[in-house]
Amino acid sequence: MKTLLCSESVEVLEALLRIIQVGVGGFGRSWTDIVDSSELWDAVAYVDINEEALKEAAAAHEMPKDRCFKDLGSALASVEADASLIVVPPKVHMEIALQSLKAGLHVLIEKPLADTMENAKRIVSEADKRSLKLMVSQNYRFRRGARTVRRLIETGKVGNPSYAVVNFHKAPRFRGFRLRMDHPLLIDMAIHHFDTMRYIFNSDPSSIYCEAWRPKWSWFKGDPCATVMIKMENGVRLTYVGSWVSLGWETTWDGDWRIECSEGGIYWNEKVKSKLRDSVNEVTERFVPMPLEDRAYSLYEFAEAIRKDREPETSGQDNLKSLAMVFASLESAESGKSVSVNKYL
Structure with missing residues (x-):
């Protein structure tokens, strides 16, 4: 024991x-x-x-x-x-x-x-x-970077967000089932970034347009690359570019985020930086303090939900909205059309 x-x-x-x-x-x-x-x-x-x-x-x-x-x-x-x-x-x-x-x-x-x-x-x-209690370990939102970006937007320091560009580029050499998936990036990875989008902008998606493909050098059977355009219910628009076969520069697992707002912008890579309109200076923001991070925080949140008899932050019910983004992306990639996310909920 x-x-x-x-x-x-x-x-x-x-x-x-x-x-x-x-x-x-x-x-x-x-x-x-x-x-x-x-x-x-x-x-x-x-x-x-x-x-x-x-x-x-x-x-x-x-x-x-x-x-x-x-x-x-x-x-x-x-x-x-x-x-x-x-x-x-x-x-x-x-x-x-x-x-x-x-x-x-x-x-x-x-x-x-x-x-x-x-x-x-x-x-x-x-x-x-x-x-x-049913909880999905969407641990990317339980990292200090995501928590800090959400807080920065909530303070209004850079105004209201309008659009964001999120880049994710990695080249993991997996073994097993991921190599055989039709859409390994969208199904197994992009949901982390989709869920983080919902968390950071405190809004749910309304529509999605997606294109997916497989570069000639790919070691995956299916499509390991995708471009996804997302419109959120609060009007924020996002462009997501992801790859699991990047042979050049790689991003962090969180990705590389540029968020444009009415009074400036936010840039999140390994650090979170802000820049106000008409200013030449950028500020490196102090990370939000957290007792735990990542999957350790998932365990903490799960325990707290059980003890206090409340829904966990990433409950199964809430996570349906993040999962719906994946299946809307898959449908769009196949049909070539924009897809309403609500049809999956």
């Missing part, structure tokens, strides 16, 4: 919440480290169909052999838990999420919530029916 640590910045629970992690290989392996370092959660079981991944995670975190399972059903029959953390390929998200919810567990799930809007809505409906 993990020992509770004292903290001045994070209010810890009287007792650790118990979590079953489903998927401990690949990206899930890094999640085991984050859960292990949490002051709020205790991993009580690991589940993975890959025996080697199970052994590696168990050895790293001293998980007893009798709490390592090849399927979730066996784990549920053997250990008591408060929640499940789902880090598996999207095509099996619904199956594992519904199994967890029907067993009375709260669910924290990696993005995307599901492989289709219909499946995502089924998960949300099941959680609502059982009064359980």
